Ligand code: SF4
């Protein structure tokens with residue numbers, strides 16, 4: 026496929042690997058956090074880690090909207106479907122995430138709740154049009170990439186006068202989360218997590234542009250390279266990061282220029298600004314409460330806000346005990362540090378979101394068999410381990 | 412979650428919808444979030460919406476940049492090989 030195959034070329038990968046090894050031959054270690062689950066996925070799927078010299082480490086970040094959604098919000102969604110009797114429309118990724126007492130949307134559906142998987146907000150609107158006597162709620166999750174399609178649906182519902190449609194909004198903001206990680210005690214005081222630079226989000230950046238990262242690159246003196254999702258993109262971006270680190274620069278650079286412009290997608294930004302406003306705080310799984318890190322629906326579109334339309338009950342939400350997702354999302358632990366990994370918790374029977382989402386770190390470790398590590402932390406080859 | 416793939420625009424409706432070729436199948440997507448898209452353009456598709464046009468020029472430039480790192484590494488190897 027065009028724009029995909031070229032960026033997976035084996036030849037170029039080997040050449041880039043040599044260049045990276047050369048650039049990294051300084052005797053120091055490099056810890057690069059990839060914020061996006063998409064990068065985690067690419068690194069594992071294409072064995073990018075194996076092409077790296079041993080002193081270049083990837084630290085997996087919290088970048089998957091499924092993984093960072095707090096259990097409480099998932100429990101709320103289950104409540105909407107079960108107690109308020111709505112048709113709950115959700116992206117497929119959310120279906121198997123375990124909520125409190127391991128109750129997931131798929132279990133609620135099996136028990137009779139009307140929960141429907143949709144590919145697009147357009148499908149949710151269609152369900153609302155086709156079922157005028159039912160309340161239809163779209164369970165909106167996602168980063169800046171996924172927010173504009175939600176905004177389009179709300180504007181369209183208003184334009185068309187669809188009154189039985191509303192949105193349970195859980196959209197969150199990437200730069201706020203990255204900043205929060207840099208300010209976390211693990212990074213600042215405890216030093217348990219070292220981050221020398223960031224592989225910046227791909228598709229998030231196609232919407233917000235590269236400018237929003239300027240502030241913390243400067244403030245925290247950490248270089249950011251916005252990186253595409255193909256393996257060569259990740260490698261080229263790694264090379265760019267190493268160069269910045271070696272030259273003691275901390276700039277925002279853009280490797281993914283074929284899609285990301287400095288200003289981003291202005292039309293999408295305008296729509297999002299029209300429909301949403303900042304929440305003063307929002308809870309992230311693993312990161313805790315992060316100020317100004319999420320969006321809510323503006324007063325002018327309050328009629329489409331499910332949180333206003335339905336009274337959600339107070340509830341005590343709990344994760345599965347001993348699931349280490351929260352620490353993994355901060356980069357403080359690895360999936361293999363979790364007692365449940367691969368034994369109690371597998372993709373077929375996930376205990377935490379990181380094992381459900383294909384972009385989750387636990388799922389990536391499991392699927393690509395990179396979970397056997399040597400005592401010194403380097404990856405053991407599969408053959409050697411088996 | 413944020414799977415987004417480059418797809419070629421095959422046709423555009425009068426409204427905000429278009430048909431694209433995505434992994435060998437035709438798919439109807441929304442163009443509500445982009446401007447100036449024409450038939451034949453590649454767009455990045457995410458949850459049924461075109462998010463951005465893919466720039467052919469920039470794709471070429473990035474690939475060229477990558478091969479340059481390649482050229483550099485070939486030279487390095489040569490030098491190192493000569494030293495060894
Ligand atoms: S392996 Fe399962 S239980 Fe352990 S951290 Fe990952 S998702 Fe949670």
Ligand code: SF4
Nearest residue numbers: 061063088228229413
């Ligand atoms: S850019 Fe894509 S992969 Fe990265 S966090 Fe956003 S949705 Fe996930």
